[in-house]
Amino acid sequence: MxxxxxxxxxxxxxxxxxxxxxxxxxxxxxxxxxxxxxxxxxxxxxxxxxxxxxxxxxxxxxxxxxxxxxxxxxxxxxxxxxxxxxxxxSSSDDDSSWSTYDKGAAVVTLGLFVGYSWKPLRDVIGTVMDVPLSPLQEFLPFYAVVMVLALATGLYSTLLQANLMDMDKMSEYQERMQEIQERRKEAKEAGDDEALDAIQEEQMDAMGDQLGMFKEQFRPMVWIMFLTIPVFLWMYWTIGVGGNATAHHDLEPLVLPLRGQVAWTESVIGPIQAWIVWYFLCSMGFTQIIRKSLNIDISPTSA
CATH class of the missing domain: 1.10.10 (Arc Repressor Mutant, subunit A)
Structure with missing residues (x-):
């Protein structure tokens, strides 16, 4: 401890x-x-x-x-x-916290980001993802398909964060930094320059803890993006989002609260299009329900 x-x-x-x-x-x-x-x-x-x-x-x-x-x-x-x-x-722990699979997923995820701006890759991923997802679209309207995808991404995102993040370790990182800040404040109020210098050195040593906490937080994000980016690229491909893009399915207009009927690619909040607004509304709602239902808290707690 x-x-x-x-x-x-x-x-x-x-x-x-x-x-x-x-x-x-x-x-x-x-x-x-x-x-x-x-x-x-x-x-x-x-x-x-x-x-x-x-x-x-x-x-x-x-x-x-x-x-x-x-x-x-x-x-x-x-x-x-x-x-x-x-x-x-700490160095040893940080080196062992990311497995070979984690690093491989990070590399693949970086490659998947290219699909947002490069149409050939987007078309390839969209076509592959359409094989398991097109039957779902045959039975459900597209807005319901997006709801199912939001539910699925919310579920695995919550489970990945709960299982890949070491909450005890993150709590220790936060407690140590908070304690250093409190001692620094006390020493400053007391005018103890010698103690301030010692605390400053301790803060520099604690920068390794900050890096460790960042790596703990980013590890599940790699896997979340690894699984979610293909879903987003399929929606790009289906709806026809991006330069020189064409829709690959005939979609009925979407009805949004307080806005009414809009096209999927219509901008509804500044430059943000209707499809992304609908996805995030569904995702945020389902994620909160999942966390409450499974009693999962992904915020570090003090011991």
């Missing part, structure tokens, strides 16, 4: 008595729990209370126990040594 390590380092910074208190608790808690009576003669009640307040000590069955003994020991080490170990560990 990097946040425990950071909290311990903050507590013992320039406070030898607090460092001694943490070491005493570590020594007495080797067998598990530690009670106030076990350390009463060696640390003050204020120091004991701060350890509980900061979450270094958490309630156990009969007394208190260390939330993370290893992280607590690391918090007693010099910042440079711990930061180096953390940086090395």
């Amino acid at each position: 990097p946040r425990i390590e950071s909290k311990v380092r903050t507590l013992v910074s320039d406070d030898d008595e607090m460092r001694a208190a943490v070491e005493t608790v570590l020594e007495r808690a080797d067998d598990g729990e530690v009670k106030w009576l076990d350390v009463k003669g060696d640390i003050s009640s204020g120091q004991w209370g701060r350890l509980i307040e900061k979450g270094v000590l958490v309630e156990g069955e009969e007394g208190f126990e260390l939330a993370d003994a290893d992280a607590t020991r690391e918090g007693l080490e010099p910042a440079s040594a711990s930061a180096s170990a953390t940086s090395s560990g």
Whole structure:
């Protein structure tokens, strides 16, 4: 738990008595729990209370126990040594978080983007996608087909985000950055230039965490785009969107709320065409329903 390590380092910074208190608790808690009576003669009640307040000590069955003994020991080490170990560990985690399949999907996704502007590729993908999707269009009006596609993309997007994003790791990233900002604010208010310099160095080290959080967020997006871009290119191909494009199916006009009957390629919100407005309305609605129904929350939560 990097946040425990950071909290311990903050507590013992320039406070030898607090460092001694943490070491005493570590020594007495080797067998598990530690009670106030076990350390009463060696640390003050204020120091004991701060350890509980900061979450270094958490309630156990009969007394208190260390939330993370290893992280607590690391918090007693010099910042440079711990930061180096953390940086090395983060680098290893980031390298392993993206598999060969993830990287391959990213490359293919970049190639699929070309289809938006290059008609030959759009025609190829549209023709291939039309094989499984044209039977659906025979039974349903096109607006309903778009609804089905929006439902499908919303479902797999939610599942991919829930399964490919490490929410615990992202929570740790956010908590660490928030804690650094709070300590920076306190040091600035106290006029402690030495502490500000140390916190500035810690912020620079934490930039690796920011990169790690970005990679965690982008990983499911690669797979979402990998699956969704062909769907969009099929709609481009079917409706006839883009330069020199022609519609490949006869489509009835769309009826939009507050707008009435419009052509699929008619601009309804600035330059945004009717088909994309309809798709996003359906997608946003279905995605919210799916998340509520499956009780999936893709936002990081504090531990």
